[in-house]
Amino acid sequence: MMQIPCPFCGPRNESEFFYGGPVRPSRPDPAAVNDEDWTAWLTQVPNPLGPVQEHWWHARGCGTWLTIWRDTRTHDVVEAPDDAG
Amino acid sequence: MKQHYSALSLLRHGINRHTTWAPAWRSPPLKDHYDVIVIGAGGHGLATAYYLAKDHGLTNVAVLDRGWLGGGNIARNTITIRSNYMRDASIPFYVKSVALYEAMTRELNFNMMHSKRGMIDVIQNYPMMRDRRRRQHIMDIYGATYEQITEAEIRRRIPALTGGGPDARLPVVGGYVHTDAAINRHDAVAWGYARAIDAMGGEIHQQTPVTQLLRGPDGRIAGVETPRGVIRAPKVAVAVSGHTTTLTETVGLTLPLRTMNLTAFVSEPVKPLIDVIVNCPDAGFYLNQSDKGELVIGGAPDTGQSFRRDIKQTVFEDTVSAMLSLFPSFKKLKFLRQWGGHLDIAHDASPIQDETDVPGLFVTAGWWGGYKAIPAGGLTLAHLVATGRPHPLMEPFGINRFRHLDYVMETGTTTAR
């Protein structure tokens, strides 16, 4: 069980959070991209052997959606949100 | 096979105190060029090399592995072989795979300890009964068997299942028997294929990690780079569950795959207790008893992408308490060992087997625990690599389906999902 740094609540057990998936690039303007780029954006996410930026929802806490950088090899949180305790 | 395995050969070599057995496979020198390079000496990679040689006569083939052969997910899984799927796209493929597994012992002259003991799905709510009923009828079209059984029959066949009574939180409401399902010996699959590949002239190179895929000036795949030097080949097949994107990204190729960690664990070995595979999709676990007597137990994957082969304690506790709800006598049974494996799962949770945008570069991935798919997955990939055309059984599973968002939604096939 990881300990996830919540910017409002401090370090909390992973069981308080829902996993929100890896952070993707911003959703493109559908009017400005072709199908190929759109489907690539839709179906492909970063899958690094190493740090990945991802969303977590502090659902059983303050309700914040936050992002951390987590190393997929170790689960180490290598970069926490700003002002996380 | 140069050296036949049988009871007689055991006797003969026994007289010589077993000093006369030849190696099951060679350690040949590494060449700088092959017709095909298969990356990954796991189940899918070895099966692919086997069928390249057997079906297509391609033996100038090197299987490369960063570790030891048979050391990937084939070394760490729950050895369940089955075909109880829900879609036209999936069922015939898995029916084929089950049939190939059944014939494997004789075909490879290596005892796979294939135990066709059947699987019982223990159902604990009505929507899941509906899901299974749907499978029952469509599976029949493709020759896979799935029979509804009563709660009483379930309890007769699994006497240790004493939980899930009428007043339980999740009562047993019925079940299905998948008689085609089997377990076997995972290491034997790897070793049997390796021995057969070697006998036909293929090469397996262990401790040979691929650090970089290489493209030629024409954009085609040209080979691979390893610490042992550059190895050239016009065709490269990637069969490295979990690490697929790590490799393809070396040629700038992204794929709709995520890597997850799925863990299993075993109990202490005990005398025969359960002689079928038990799958409890509503409780969220499945188990079988190995020939060594250990109960082999699996549950859900860990949350999030992971290359860390260790279970999340919460996932583990959930699986254990689910199991104890149906098997309360296991409270005093002891947990002995656990392990994890890297799986990749595609965006629609179905496998991907195709030639990529890099001509000559093939991937087989997204099997999400692809043990049951090994022989058919190897057969179809060998066909694709050798002929350039997808095998009919794998046609629905090309990469282009993501360009058209034409997903194969085959979910709910492992446990509670």
Place this chain on the structure above:
Amino acid sequence: MTQVDRLATGGRIDRSQTLNFTFNGKGYTGFEGDTLASALLANGVRLTARSFKYHRPRGIVGAGVEEPSTLVELMGANASGNCPATTVRLSEGLVAKSVNCWPSLAFDIGALNQLASRFIPAGFYYKTFKWPNWHVYEGPIRKAAGLAAAPSEPPAKGHFESRFGHCDVLVAGAGPAGLMAALTAARAGLRVMIADEGTEAGGSLLSRKLTIGGAPALDWVAQTVAELAALPNVTHLQNATVWGYREHNYLMVTERAPTNPSLLERTWRVRAGHVITATGAIERGLVFGNNDRPGVMLASAVQTYVKRYGVAPGKRAVIFTNNSSAYAVAADLVAAGVKVVAIVDSRETVPEDARAQVPGIEVMAGKVVTEARGARHLRGVAVTAKTGGAARILSCDLLAVSGGWNPTVHLWSQSRSSLRYDAALATFLPDIPAQAISAAGAATGDLTLNDALRSGAEAAAHVAGCDTPDIPEAPDLPYAVDPLWRVETSTGKAFLDLQNDVTVDDVHLALREGYSNVEHVKRYTTGGMGIDQGKTGNLNIIGTVALAQGIGMDQVGTTTFRAPYTPVSFGAIGGLREDTVALPYRHTPITEWNLAQGAVMYESGARWRRPGYFPRAGEGLQEATNRECRAVRERVGVYDGSPLGTVELKGRDVGRFLDYLYTNVMSSLKPGRGRYGLMLSDDGLIMDDGVCFRLDAHRWIISTSTGHADAINGHLEEMLQTRFPDWNVFITPVTSQWNNATICGPKAREVMAALGTDIDLAPEAFPFMSVRDGVVAGLPARVVRVSFTGELSFEVNVAPRHMRALWAKVMEAGQPFGILPVGSEASHVLRVEKGFLSLGHEVDGTVDAHDLGMGWVMSKKKADHLGKRAVQIRRDGTGPRRELVGVIPEPDCQIPEGAPLTPGGGREETEGFVTACVWSVVQDRWVGLALLENGHARHGDTAHVRLKGGEVIPVRVTPPCHYDPDGAKLRS
């Protein structure tokens, strides 16, 4: 016969408390403080087990968790299998038996395997048992495999629990290093948790005769334990194993027999700021011919039996060692009156300090034991020079072996910290930490007492940021070792893994056949894969591989260390999380009322326990459902719609936020009005459907399907917080703040009037898809005109505290109209008759709104909404679509839900499937819904259901709606 081998004095046993126990059907006595193993040895019992594969006679080898040989099955109320006798605490009335032998320990039929052993080498089963198939052989082999029987019942009384623990420092192990570390950290003010697997603190000191600060070492242990007990910042657990080390310094500790008498075991999930592994070291065995004979024991175990339990495990002992630590054992044996015949030391040169321990005893330097003699008991050993030559036979009944010491690096390695091979100590040592962890004492290679105390203090001082305290003087014999992985000149089977019967020949065979990696060797031979996980033998396997391949130990490498360190009962892992504790039900306030009516209740998604139907005497599901359906269609019914998800949204930007989430336009709704909508994922797949009502300019309320309420709430928050963080929207899930009684049927308006309300119920004043706040039956209520049945419906929402009152009043007011409560089965029938969507049935993960005949819900006005682009791309594809249709089975019969449709009913690829099939009370026949390829164009055609076994049912394809297609009734 009473404890013939119990020494007259000594040991940490309570000789005033005699305990009776039974082993293999025979009664014995022991003392409080004994283990089963020490009590058996005290009673002169030497043959205690049979081996796994060859069924060779075996005895007790170790004194703790490392025991590879003697596994017993405990009988009775606390039945448990495969327990090392060395870890079973003796208790009054204990009943145990050997595992793995039949019919009895002395006459074991499986021993016949010994005769065939030449023909069943490692991996033999891969080469044979193939004809006709494995299944023929599997039964008998499975009976032979496995060890104890599994317990057939849960524990008769008592329970397991688990809890959290938090500390600055977790110290694993309460030997000298662990106690010193805990004391240092605790004195510095840190929150300390110290856990040790033994029944009392002290570790190796309990078995050895050493001094600390000039006094007996156990005095120091007692003082330290007392000081720790007095400190409020210390939690000290004994009989508690730290067995798992997860990410983020999260560790599992299971405490056996905690003080609470009703508690069997307790698992602590510990979050530790720092971990100090002071887990000691485990002695290796030595590998020579017949090294498994009863009477061959680890030297440290011999020392433990003599010093801790006051037992002489033999009368004439030989010591066989490759290191100095066994010399102290010899000295202890002499002091206890056991004759030590000789010390066989494989080292050419024996350090003087070691020799000084055993004046007068013959030391045979540069010699090895090549063979143990005797069958069921050790009778002597053959000793030769290391290089071979003539053997000298030493008569003895005890051989104490020491192959050197392995630091217990299991936890260290589980934490993903690395190991390195240390040639001087001939073992693997902790190297680079991967988490906040350090190792101390023997666990890090500090194998003498003084070093252990110092490294414990240093590790803790480092964590606490304080100076290392002074260490009391603690003299100990220096450790020196010369590796001996196997005796190359040995004769007879030389075992590397006693538990799985793996010999040197087996490893050589594996290597010869190409199984060259240590993982291959392990798997091919099964070495190290037993219950003991090779704690005494693994390094000898690695050494044997290294010798055979002519490479270094570090090149061979270790196999992976995996949790758990020692086996843990599943009950201790599950804790109290059973049944409704693990998976609580959600209830609405009228659950008791439902039960009182005899409702058949079950979970119907999202943990809600709801009534399926309300049977009357003699009725089954179908009859009761028909009756409830008829009430709704002909008169009036009421159902409890409380579990439906409800979310309130407030703020200036809610309109455009909803327009982004739903496929259709919500921002144009007028206050008081609502609209049905679909939510898609950006993949264009249907996530949820529901209704959306605008309460006032900036306040909206939406409904979600019951099963998706939590997921949709998460989705709303995610979209708002990650995509539109600056929009003015506040999201509040209010499912539990509102309960409702949904009154439906042609007489619904009359029932509403009878309840009494200040809301104008006239259709023109309160039309379909509108919402009104007011008073109903004297209760503040929000009434919504929606319909999931196709009938005139009023969903009367009240606060949960009013729900029971409302329900009673509805039943009372409806009584003259023949009102009936309606369960989920009838609701399902009513919606199928109407062709209304149910996500679990008709939304198959692939269909879109157009396929469902709901193209009107896809706004053409909006430039963008979630899923819009994806639906467009998918519809640009050329493949046929599966579209929602109604199906009428002809002839009239029930079709199983999920049954496939195939062209002409043939055995070929499907073209759809039946999503639902119900007995329709309005049609007086079976009707269904299906997803069918090109279904919209096939109304009026016949399609074919193909069932398992080949039965074909023709069905007429119709529009999905089987009742009131123009919706006059629901708008009435």
